[in-house]
Amino acid sequence: MSIYTYILTMAVTTYLIRVIPLTIFRKPIRSRFLRSFLHYVPYACLTAMTFPAILTSTATIISGAAALIVAVVLAYRGKSLLTVSLAASAAVMITEWVLIIVK
Amino acid sequence: MKWNEFKKGIHTGLPVGLGYFSVSFGFGAMAIAQGLSAFHATLISATNLTSAGQFAGLTLIVAMGTLWEMVMTQLVINSRYSLMSIALAQRMGEKIGFLPRLLIAFFNTDEIFALAMARREPLTVPFLLGLGTLPILGWTGGTLMGALAGSVLPTDIRAALGVMLYGMFIAIVIPPARQEKPVCIVMILALILSSLFAWIPALQQVSAGISIVLCTVIAAAVCALLFPIRDEEVAE
Structure with missing residues (x-):
């Protein structure tokens, strides 16, 4: 299948999710369950995508784990998105270098 | 304009x-x-x-x-x-x-x-x-x-x-998980589910896209039932 088919499918689906409520359905959602469900979706989805994938996204599981720990600690301390992202990257590089030296 | x-x-x-x-x-x-x-x-x-x-x-x-x-x-x-x-x-x-x-x-x-x-x-x-x-x-x-x-x-x-x-x-x-306990619980649920899909051999057959969908829907639905949000949170 062409990559353009995938990209078009992604883009159209995402756009429809945004545009239909903004143009046609302008009434608020009444169902408390549905509102609660939508409130929790981003957290569930981001967590499921991050773990355990982050562990296997780098050369070794050790550097992936280092990135995870550094990011969680900094995010817990309320650091900005950019700081956390860069620190996670730095953790991977430093861990990989240390592992090469130790070997 | x-x-x-x-x-x-x-x-x-x-x-x-x-x-x-x-x-x-x-x-x-x-x-x-x-x-x-x-x-x-x-x-x-x-x-x-x-x-x-x-x-x-x-x-x-x-x-x-x-x-x-x-x-x-x-x-x-x-x-x-x-x-x-x-x-x-x-x-x-x-x-x-x-x-x-x-x-x-x-x-x-x-x-x-x-x-x-x-x-x-x-x-x-x-x-x-x-x-x-x-x-x-x-x-x-x-x-x-x-x-x-x-x-x-x-x-x-x-x-x-x-x-x-x-x-x-x-x-x-992480920051909202610190403040709202239900958010923390939804994340722990999603984390357990996605680990199961990654590490249990039978569940590894499930494709990447569908496993993300299942983890998200199950974790969010369980927490929506257990911890429905208050009405003032909806106003935002």
């Missing part, structure tokens, strides 16, 4: 544009590391403008998933935008016409939505268009830069840059 309102929008959107540039840099580098071309990576960002959805989409493209999986995955991951669009539609009022809404819907991301809702003055079309401009440029330009850098940098540095996106996800979910 009121230029004054447009400029105010540009000014408000500047920090988001800068933030998007740095984060989408990570997406570009990751897409290259997974075998996409710089052009395709940039095209994805220019047409989708969503971090989690694009990331899941990239996973499906690399795994050569079905289009049905792609639609399902985007529907679930991006379902929160429908809620934001509903809230934004209420806030915009009747003055803003159909055609501007078609444009504004394209860039209704988490951050732009938050900035639009936080504005004290009434929302106008030039303001909203200005608000979206730098984030769109930042997101698309950052992806291109990340992809180009990813093409020339050695593999280990590419992998390190790819981790930036995970870093951003973690930075988004």
